[in-house]
Amino acid sequence: MHLRHKLGISDFTIYSNRKLSHNYVVIHPSNAFPKGAIVDSWTGQGVVELDFKTRLKFKHREENYAVNANMHEWIERYGQAHVID
Structure with missing residues (x-):
């Protein structure tokens, strides 16, 4: 929510990763x-560059994830109503 409504970043996708059993956000190249x-x-990783090593660590491959349209x-x-300053 903060990415979108506080930082103004709208070019991202929320993924549900079946291999990791959780969701994360991917900010598209900019x-x-x-x-x-x-x-x-x-997981406390914060913001990590989406390089080859990170893709392996997160098992970020098309067969492992789906876009979480509901989120x-x-x-x-x-979301705007739930962002705390």
């Missing part, structure tokens, strides 16, 4: 993150 980045607050919709619809 000036700030040329290779993209994974944001994973659940995207919820953030757009209700």
Whole structure:
């Protein structure tokens, strides 16, 4: 929610990873993150560049994950009201 409603980053995808049994956010490549980045607050990893090593660590492969459309919709619809300054 903070990425979208506080930092103004809208070019990201929320993934549900079956191999890791949790969700994380991938910020698509940009000036700030040329290779993209994974944001994973659940494991305490924080923001990590989406390089080859990170892809392996997160088992970030198409057969392991799915886009979590429900979370995207919820953030757009209700997220603003739940962001704490």
